[in-house]
Amino acid sequence: MEYVIEMLGIRKEFPGIVANDNITLQLKQGEIHALLGENGAGKSTLMNVLFGLYQPEQGEIRVRGKAVKITNPNIANDLGIGMVHQHFMLVDKFTVTENIILGKETKSGLKIDLKKAEQEVREISERYGLAVDPQAKIADISVGMQQRVEILKTLYRGAEILIFDEPTAVLTPQEIKELIQIMKTLIKEGKSIILITHKLKEIMEVCDRCTVIRKGVGIGTVNVSETNPNELASLMVGREVTFKTEKADAKPAQSVLEINGLIVKDSRGLTAVNSLNLDVKAGEILGIAGVDGNGQTELIEAISGLRKSESGSIQLNGKEIRNLPPRKITEAGTGHIPQDRHKHGLVLDFPIGENMVLQTYYKTPFSKTGVLNFKQIYQKAKSLIQEFDVRTPSEFTLARALSGGNQQKAIIGREVDRNPDLLIAAQPTRGLDVGAIEFIHKRLIEQRDNGKAVLLLSFELDEILNVSDRIAVIYEGEIVAIVNPKETTEQELGLLMAGSKQKEVGEQTNV
Amino acid sequence: MSNRVKNIIVPIMAVILGMLVGTIIMIVTGYDALAAFTALWNGAFGEIYYTGEVIRQVTPLILAGLSVAFAFRTGLFNIGVEGQLIVGWLAAVWVGVAFELPAVIHTLVAVIASGVAGALWAFIPGLLKAKFRVHEVIVTIMLNYTALHVTNYIIRSVLSEKSDRTEMIKETATLRSSFLEGLTDYSRLHWGIVIALIAVFIMWFLLEKTTRGYELRSVGFNQHASHYAGMNVDKNIILSMVISGAFAGLAGAMEGLGTFGYASIKGGFTGVGFDGIAVALLGGNGPIGVILAALLFGALKVGALNMPLEAGVPNELVDIIIALIVFFVAASYMIRLFIDRISKKGVK
Amino acid sequence: ACGKAEEENNAAEGGNTETTEDAFTVAMVTDVGGVDDKSFNQSAWEGLQAYGEEVGLEKGKDGFDYLQSQSDADYSTNLNTLARQDFDLIFGIGFLMEGAIKEIAAQQKESNFGIVDALVEEPNVVSIMFKEQEAAFLAGVAAAKATTSNKIGFLGGMEIPVIERFETGFKAGVAAVNPDITVDVQYAGAFDKAEVGQTIASSMYSKGIDVIFHAAGGTGNGLFKEARDLKKKEPERQVWAIGVDSDQTAEGVVEIDGKEHNVIITSALKRVDNAVKDLSLKAKDGDFPGGETITYGLSEDGVGLAPINEEVAAKADIETAVADFSEKIKNGDLVIPSTLEELKSFSVQ
Amino acid sequence: MGFMDILYIVIPSTLLWAAPLIFTALGGNFSERSGIVNIGLEGLMVIGAFSAIVFNLAFDQTLGNLTPWVSLLVAMVVGALLSVLHAVASITFRADQTVSGVAINLLAVGAALFLVKLFYGKGQTDIIQKGFSKIDIPVLSDIPVLGKLFFSNTYYTSYVAIIVAFIAWFVMFKTPFGLRLRAVGEHPMAADTMGINVTKMRYIGVIISGALGGIGGGIYAQSISSDFSHATISGQGFMALAALIFGKWHPLGAMGAALFFGFAQSLSIIGSSLPLLENIPNVYLLIAPYILTILALTGFIGRAEGPKALGTPYIKGNR
Numbered sequence A: 001m002e003y004v005i006e007m008l009g010i011r012k013e014f015p016g017i018v019a020n021d022n023i024t025l026q027l028k029q030g031e032i033h034a035l036l037g038e039n040g041a042g043k044s045t046l047m048n049v050l051f052g053l054y055q056p057e058q059g060e061i062r063v064r065g066k067a068v069k070i071t072n073p074n075i076a077n078d079l080g081i082g083m084v085h086q087h088f089m090l091v092d093k094f095t096v097t098e099n100i101i102l103g104k105e106t107k108s109g110l111k112i113d114l115k116k117a118e119q120e121v122r123e124i125s126e127r128y129g130l131a132v133d134p135q136a137k138i139a140d141i142s143v144g145m146q147q148r149v150e151i152l153k154t155l156y157r158g159a160e161i162l163i164f165d166e167p168t169a170v171l172t173p174q175e176i177k178e179l180i181q182i183m184k185t186l187i188k189e190g191k192s193i194i195l196i197t198h199k200l201k202e203i204m205e206v207c208d209r210c211t212v213i214r215k216g217v218g219i220g221t222v223n224v225s226e227t228n229p230n231e232l233a234s235l236m237v238g239r240e241v242t243f244k245t246e247k248a249d250a251k252p253a254q255s256v257l258e259i260n261g262l263i264v265k266d267s268r269g270l271t272a273v274n275s276l277n278l279d280v281k282a283g284e285i286l287g288i289a290g291v292d293g294n295g296q297t298e299l300i301e302a303i304s305g306l307r308k309s310e311s312g313s314i315q316l317n318g319k320e321i322r323n324l325p326p327r328k329i330t331e332a333g334t335g336h337i338p339q340d341r342h343k344h345g346l347v348l349d350f351p352i353g354e355n356m357v358l359q360t361y362y363k364t365p366f367s368k369t370g371v372l373n374f375k376q377i378y379q380k381a382k383s384l385i386q387e388f389d390v391r392t393p394s395e396f397t398l399a400r401a402l403s404g405g406n407q408q409k410a411i412i413g414r415e416v417d418r419n420p421d422l423l424i425a426a427q428p429t430r431g432l433d434v435g436a437i438e439f440i441h442k443r444l445i446e447q448r449d450n451g452k453a454v455l456l457l458s459f460e461l462d463e464i465l466n467v468s469d470r471i472a473v474i475y476e477g478e479i480v481a482i483v484n485p486k487e488t489t490e491q492e493l494g495l496l497m498a499g500s501k502q503k504e505v506g507e508q509t510n511v
Numbered sequence B: 001m002s003n004r005v006k007n008i009i010v011p012i013m014a015v016i017l018g019m020l021v022g023t024i025i026m027i028v029t030g031y032d033a034l035a036a037f038t039a040l041w042n043g044a045f046g047e048i049y050y051t052g053e054v055i056r057q058v059t060p061l062i063l064a065g066l067s068v069a070f071a072f073r074t075g076l077f078n079i080g081v082e083g084q085l086i087v088g089w090l091a092a093v094w095v096g097v098a099f100e101l102p103a104v105i106h107t108l109v110a111v112i113a114s115g116v117a118g119a120l121w122a123f124i125p126g127l128l129k130a131k132f133r134v135h136e137v138i139v140t141i142m143l144n145y146t147a148l149h150v151t152n153y154i155i156r157s158v159l160s161e162k163s164d165r166t167e168m169i170k171e172t173a174t175l176r177s178s179f180l181e182g183l184t185d186y187s188r189l190h191w192g193i194v195i196a197l198i199a200v201f202i203m204w205f206l207l208e209k210t211t212r213g214y215e216l217r218s219v220g221f222n223q224h225a226s227h228y229a230g231m232n233v234d235k236n237i238i239l240s241m242v243i244s245g246a247f248a249g250l251a252g253a254m255e256g257l258g259t260f261g262y263a264s265i266k267g268g269f270t271g272v273g274f275d276g277i278a279v280a281l282l283g284g285n286g287p288i289g290v291i292l293a294a295l296l297f298g299a300l301k302v303g304a305l306n307m308p309l310e311a312g313v314p315n316e317l318v319d320i321i322i323a324l325i326v327f328f329v330a331a332s333y334m335i336r337l338f339i340d341r342i343s344k345k346g347v348k
Numbered sequence C: 001a002c003g004k005a006e007e008e009n010n011a012a013e014g015g016n017t018e019t020t021e022d023a024f025t026v027a028m029v030t031d032v033g034g035v036d037d038k039s040f041n042q043s044a045w046e047g048l049q050a051y052g053e054e055v056g057l058e059k060g061k062d063g064f065d066y067l068q069s070q071s072d073a074d075y076s077t078n079l080n081t082l083a084r085q086d087f088d089l090i091f092g093i094g095f096l097m098e099g100a101i102k103e104i105a106a107q108q109k110e111s112n113f114g115i116v117d118a119l120v121e122e123p124n125v126v127s128i129m130f131k132e133q134e135a136a137f138l139a140g141v142a143a144a145k146a147t148t149s150n151k152i153g154f155l156g157g158m159e160i161p162v163i164e165r166f167e168t169g170f171k172a173g174v175a176a177v178n179p180d181i182t183v184d185v186q187y188a189g190a191f192d193k194a195e196v197g198q199t200i201a202s203s204m205y206s207k208g209i210d211v212i213f214h215a216a217g218g219t220g221n222g223l224f225k226e227a228r229d230l231k232k233k234e235p236e237r238q239v240w241a242i243g244v245d246s247d248q249t250a251e252g253v254v255e256i257d258g259k260e261h262n263v264i265i266t267s268a269l270k271r272v273d274n275a276v277k278d279l280s281l282k283a284k285d286g287d288f289p290g291g292e293t294i295t296y297g298l299s300e301d302g303v304g305l306a307p308i309n310e311e312v313a314a315k316a317d318i319e320t321a322v323a324d325f326s327e328k329i330k331n332g333d334l335v336i337p338s339t340l341e342e343l344k345s346f347s348v349q
Numbered sequence D: 001m002g003f004m005d006i007l008y009i010v011i012p013s014t015l016l017w018a019a020p021l022i023f024t025a026l027g028g029n030f031s032e033r034s035g036i037v038n039i040g041l042e043g044l045m046v047i048g049a050f051s052a053i054v055f056n057l058a059f060d061q062t063l064g065n066l067t068p069w070v071s072l073l074v075a076m077v078v079g080a081l082l083s084v085l086h087a088v089a090s091i092t093f094r095a096d097q098t099v100s101g102v103a104i105n106l107l108a109v110g111a112a113l114f115l116v117k118l119f120y121g122k123g124q125t126d127i128i129q130k131g132f133s134k135i136d137i138p139v140l141s142d143i144p145v146l147g148k149l150f151f152s153n154t155y156y157t158s159y160v161a162i163i164v165a166f167i168a169w170f171v172m173f174k175t176p177f178g179l180r181l182r183a184v185g186e187h188p189m190a191a192d193t194m195g196i197n198v199t200k201m202r203y204i205g206v207i208i209s210g211a212l213g214g215i216g217g218g219i220y221a222q223s224i225s226s227d228f229s230h231a232t233i234s235g236q237g238f239m240a241l242a243a244l245i246f247g248k249w250h251p252l253g254a255m256g257a258a259l260f261f262g263f264a265q266s267l268s269i270i271g272s273s274l275p276l277l278e279n280i281p282n283v284y285l286l287i288a289p290y291i292l293t294i295l296a297l298t299g300f301i302g303r304a305e306g307p308k309a310l311g312t313p314y315i316k317g318n319r
Ligand SMILES: Nc1ncnc2c1ncn2[C@@H]1O[C@H](COP(=O)(O)OP(=O)(O)OP(=O)(O)O)[C@@H](O)[C@H]1O
Pocket: A014, A015, A017, A018, A019, A037, A038, A039, A040, A041, A042, A043, A044, A045, A046, A086, A403, A431, D317, D318, D319
């Protein structure tokens, strides 16, 4: 018996959209099988069908050759299918163990036997090399460890077939490495894996075969050893994709943002940004590289006025903006693409049109003496939607109804349109597909070429290396090195980010 | 079917369903449903007097409904309308009793006093929510009881000497008008309805047309994004509570300066505040909706008084119907599903 | 007042018919308490029923009826409704209706009105007042005779003039028997908070008070509950309560080991029923005392004391003393103070 | 009066007041832990009080001294039935849970009074003869000082309430059921992917709240008011809600809060006769519980957050 899972001719509809149309996916015993597709292509949907969260309208699922009906996750579990979801399914307030045993608790009498459960968790985690602290609260552990908990959940239930839905999108390079190692261990232990990822490099590295879907339709399955990233990308998008971002050399001019001796504390009162110095010049993109949790978030919040800093100075065009209210800072000439677009970027329950004036509603022509001018607002929105290719039925559609990529485009449109001297872009392409990423990168470079300063924060080394003109490496709240992307490698960056003694990077000029 | 049409059909269906279940209850318990509804109608619109009384009843309901709706629209749940109303009532009567002012101006000052009092009372939960993130529902509930005891105390010990109520307000402060009373055969209809309608317009304009309203709504939907966009979240939360409280306070003025002309010690709540929730909800938190819903509940409440006498049906039946209507609107998803099914069938 | 032709046949057939040609119809509006509040709404309604029985009318639009208010705002509407239904005489029960009666009486000049416990000066309104202090005085006498600890309690609803009359009369009665007895006074602040009544009663009884008189409407139910509970727990203990408005004996029944006991000594009666019936009959006969205030006291049978509980040791003693004082009050030898101010200068001698 | 004498009065009274609040707050706890706001506690108490009284009046001849206990069971069942409405609206039909709760409150009062008029032809019931009565707990009340403080002149129901609070704590934090219930209230989709039936768990949570709220009302009616009228339950349900939040959504916290409220209430009533407090206008004592609750929320537990998914309907597959 060759295939452990066969999904044949699966069709799944949502109101007004066919998310999966006659898709076929066959998973071999012991392989890592990639599932590739643009945002919204239907990957998560297909996997949710396999996991019993959705019921397909058509098609058949076979597990080890036997046709099955998977009507809820329990059945999937019984069949040995486990899923690590794109958005973590963990209860923050529970411990690692409680999360793992939830729904399948070890009992003694009426009581949960936590001791025994912790022991079991420890055993499995050792066996597969998934280091976790069984007693830690989810809220207190790193994203990487949370993901290991997710994997443990499936293993605890005896899963033989594991589905990973975009597991690497939220991980740091180090964590990605660890994860890949874990997947390899799992295969050795006889498991089979379906891996969803937008990162072609990862597919090339670990996968045996790859199934591509485009707009809900299955395009086909290829052997990874017989293909290359370019082919995969064009299969997925349906056209040629260029990877290397085309850009002219930067022409840096005067400093727009100057930070000196900045100290910022995090929510727990610990020093997150420690006497940090940094400058960003007009006409350049400065990328900040670093492992998550080294003060990036606090730095950006301090610059944009969302967090009070302790001391130091932040100057924008020579004017002190430290600890000014956010509005004053915005008006001084900053734009901000926030990390979490749902939480910080948009009012999801406003029409997309009203979202386009979130910072400017009080200015003419959008309002006059406190009264809004909706005609102007929606005119503006309409033109931005066109210019930035935001796919939405209309400017009156609620922002909530847009896909992530289009929401992001709307935010970028809004921020770029204000033409700020400094544009802060925090993980602007997180979770987006290559098409959308390409678009966004172009826009950032365009800003630079127009003589604006761009501060880019990203955990994707590819992105940092491709887009930045200079890279500042942040480690434990300090800038430990400034490197030139043309003269460095991923390995070198990785080492710097990991806090290894900075080697002779001093020679890199423009500090 | 478009969402707009559905938004109109849902409350109508809820009302119909509420009446229907009410009818079934009457039939099951052996009452004459037809007689009951006839009595209800007669008690609300049978004579011009009753119609006047209905409008009088509708007046505070509109304001209470506005208060709840305004808070809802800005992301807050003001369950403290009751307390703000009582406080506003007292403030209006206080001004009405204690000051010597020319007519009209006196009324105006008293009305403003009620709004300010309600606003101040609502300022407390607003402030606590903004500064300490204390949930407004629980604070407003606590403040309802506090308002009840404090106003009772003030009436007893400050505004009167151990009496159960204040003096009547001065003639100059009243909202009552012999013109309106004459028009409606001595009902207690008063000018408050005009104030209520103006308030409806203000709420609509403020919320939908001004930058302030834009901020209030934005903060209501997403505090984080609003903060990012440079809005002062705390200020907007407080402001939203304060405006909501001002509407509630005005509702109190309707009672103090219109219906009663005095403030008296209360053993329990007036119920208008909770009815305000029903009104806001049935009215879809919109201006026109609130007016219509207040009209319905006002008519039901006044008409119900006639049911025991004319049809021998306990007037609590109307309370049940109102509760059912609220229930059906709350569970409007059920009605939406039903409409979808019907309209799909229609197409096929 | 208004004749109804089609009902003439009925009238001819006999006395117990629904209505007579010139049926004099009477109705009342209750406050939120309703006609079974075990207090004066109930009493008033009994008076209306007695009137109906006496003149051969039935409940309904053509006889006698009542409307219950659900909130203060309803008084006016309800009074108006009854006037519009052409009731000939309409009672507002309770001081809360003062304003509404005043207003409606001015508008509905065709109808006659009565108001209990408040003064309204309109030509078509009769104000009905009671000398609660007299009933309370007798209750105080009974309490003073019954107590063995010489500690007595008074539980008031709200501090309003009516209740002050009860308090004053009660204290006067106690003092008349034995000035050394202390009377602990507490107000619950409400007429419908049984739980508050219970807690106050509990604290009073644990202080050694053995008789508590309440003038607190529904709040008094808490007193009875506490008294019954204590009695049940310690059947030997002296735990007594005194009721108000109507004879509340039924609320005091405790079953201990299959035997029925009662913790209520007596009740200070306020015969709203008598007053209502009396005025209805007068009005029917064309003697409506419009614009007047009629005060019902012991002499008019408007207040009184309910029979004394068999279980009270001092029953005979109480009855003699009560009869004695009643006599003095009725013939004017003894005037009971009606305010705490007057009480200061009051003495039996 | 000496300090101890005051305690001898205040503590039993505190226990009496607290019992209905504890039950109802525990009920609210189960509902809210499962993610369903329950502002309908007041209504559940109303219907519990109503059904307990009606049953008590009807069967006290047959059931004798068992009557109040059996009536409590009836109140429990009726409360549970009413809460099903709340469950259907807010779980199956995704109603705004606060609003559905308000509807439950309105409905309970309307229906109970309507039925009282239907059954008895009047606006309030008679007084029950077989309510819960005062007792000294055997043995325990003989302990010196403590026995008189905590175990004399009280009602069994108060102790039952305290015991049930501990049981609720055990169920919620030590059993698989509790873990699942809390998971559903924190992250329903996570629970769903773990094969837990979110809808079922939430229904159970809400129905338990109805059952316990019904008992709370039943206790109130049978140990305090002794009859049922429009004024019987007036705000106790909201107090229970406050206790639940004041107690940080924890059963033992809710119990503590309910006892604290009971204490404040009895102090406000008894206070005016205490030497220490007699010169303070009564109003301060009356509002003390409410102000203290607000202060406590602001000062000590302002950061305490409810279950994460509280108030949000769970829609399968929604992101
Ligand atoms: N619950 C839902 N209701 C309605 N439409 C949905 C729902 N879930 C998914 N869709 C739609 O189905 C399509 C496929 O979505 P899906 O999440 O499977 O895409 P995906 O390939 O996983 O994308 P991504 O790479 O962004 O994760 C999308 O267009 C989406 O709009």
